[in-house]
Amino acid sequence: MRITDVVVTPIAFADPPLLNSTGVHEPLALRTVVQLVVDGGVVGLGEGSGERDVLDHLEAVRTAIVGRSVFETGLIESIVFSKLGPDVSAMRKRRVFSILEVACLDAQGKLLGVPVVDLLGGAVRSWIPYSAYLFYKWAGHPDAEPDEWGAALDPAGLVAQARRMVELFGFGSLKLKGGVFPPDEEIAAIRALADAFPGLPLRIDPNGAWSVETSHRVASELSGVLEYLEDPVLGMDAMAEVAARASMPLATNMCVVSVETFAEAVTKYPVGVVLSDHHYWGGLRHTRELGALCDTFGLAMSMHSNSHLGISLAAMTHVAAATPNLAYACDTHYPWNRHDDVVQPGVLRFVDGAVPVPTGPGLGVELDPDALDRLHRQYVDSGRRSRQDTVYMRRVQPDYDPTLPRF
Template identity: 60%
Template sequence: MSIIDGRITGFTVYPLAFSDPPLLNAAGVHEPLALRTVVRLEAGDVVAWGEGRGDALPPDVVPALEAELLGLDVFATSRIESVVDGVLRRLRPDLGAQARLMTFAPIEVAALDAQGKLLGRPVSELLGGALRDRVDYSAYLFFKWAGHIGADDDEWGAALDPDGIVAQAERMIDRYGFRSIKLKAGALHPDVEVASLLALAEAFPGLPRRIDPNGAWTHDTALDVARRLDGVLEYLEDPVLGIDGMSRVHAETGLPLATNMCVVETEHILPAVRSDAVQILLSDHHYWGGLRRTKELAAICEATGMGVSMHSNSHLGISLAAMTHVAAAIPNLAYACDTHYPWNRADDVVPDGGIEIVDGAVTVPTGPGLGVEVDPGRVEELHERFVRSGRGARNDGDYMRRGDPAFTDALPRY
């Protein structure tokens, strides 16, 4: 029997910048360009891809990572993680454990993509096999400006009141068939956000609904919102900051609470379980350390009685494919996952039609690896846009202050 040669022969990192609408949130408003990091791994003739957060791979460590990773086997992901961790501990001792996992995550996804292509198997099978053919995603609604500062209105237009949010939902559901709804809150006064959620409940009576203010509310505001939305919500996401704050809100309302803010490392899980602060954990392979760690996290959730779903930030199709593969392989995934993809797909590095959301779900790719093609020319184009932009980090607060100099991103706000 021949042994497959999975040695890494190429490692390239591409910081990317792509178009993002002016979506409002507790931190401010999305800037015209969103940032992501794409990793290209080569193993002989195989080219594989991974995608991470914009700050996933610090540029000052990339040459050292390349030197250490070349020659390693793409099947030896534990060894790859150890090498990445060692490089970061040596060159960037200021980085904490989560930042090191964020660096490894897109590399792990690329390694799994390479493994699948070498074996002729989809990534979901490398994770234990798909338990569902399709993965449900939620319509992710935002209050938003009509267009960016100094620019024309975009195709979605403004959504600054209940009518605007319902119109946005109608358009998104008509286009993608979503069967659940999430509203990003913490941007406007809670009265407007509650009214918008109630309007959505009236317009779409059969769809599960969530609201996420990213910790922008005080304890009293969270209790008031929970009272006014009694019987309307599937769950409430991060109404207040911190495990202790979440525990108090749940104890006083009985409402299921979800988080991607107060439980973001394994050391947070036990305190959250002991205080009954979180009933649904929103995993995110980009900062939990990849797809296999996400599966492990789901097993921990099952053992501790927490539900599990998936968090999202502005992303491209490589991430959506990776999210879909791991979600398909998680037995206890009980809620539709989040995705920003409808807001960002126009600039995708996966060619048009490579990933489609139909009836609110993505069909699990069955081709080798991630099962999607990546356009290298498009990657180069978005990398050049990043270089020209001169940007290195996202700052929603500073951009908001260009339109509202009095804005503060200090939380809680209401």
């Protein structure tokens, strides 16, 4: 049960031109896949950020992890924090450990013949609802053909995008990434979605692109329409000011991002919904602990997402299944990136907008080595080493200013 090797593979996969408050997604998204090899041949899988610093940090700790028991995740976490030293932030250390912890839990489950959810306390639900993640987007990347989704730059385009999402995956709630166009245009988009999909819960996330004054106005105009309003402003104090007057809960993955920030959230009450993310909170067990904290202090939970593939989707699904108070449908980018997955098909699927919790040992998914090799070659050939939404946007709009708040 000793770890004999940690294989770190950076990959790049196709990503549509999805617009957001800092620019637009580049043609390739970056991720890291970890294969944690245990004596006897068992391999645990982990997935996380593909940024250069994460790869460097994984390389810095891998030799210290080799030889440890795959069940010693507490010790491995201590090694990560110690080896990376004081110059690396706790958040970045958590991002590194989260990849390793998921790989350890996957290997543990395979060794014991149980799914990861059982290692987290057992499932309280067997299907995890996810929300359609809608984006304003171009028809295709510059100098490329339109993609399968086409353009969505106005309410009609977003409604068409949502219809296809619902038809393909059965989603029962809709979230719009906002902060792209003036608020009145995004209010009109939400109202168009409400008209087209009566009864479906709606959310909007402008990623801090609005001022407090603008947020008050949008919250008022969309009262009774939004399920929750996510990160309309930047910072705990501004969020609390908006929350005090909004009729709907505020949600965040930007101001409550660690245990260190949780205490302030309890005293200032800036949000009613915390969006967990095991990639940032330090793995699945710490995410489960976040659930207990939220339950104690009367906060609800949902789940944040960034561009990801099947290993992460499986991990998200397992921890969501083990977290009783995760009461809102989770976010996922998976429909945008599903064609370039690194896991073998057949296990992960959407049924009426929900993913059944995999029942196989570990995460329940298996690596596709050919896909991993192809996406790694794509990473190497691309020369990309970091995500740069603003830089990419400036290729199209040279004077683009990402300064927030914008509206």
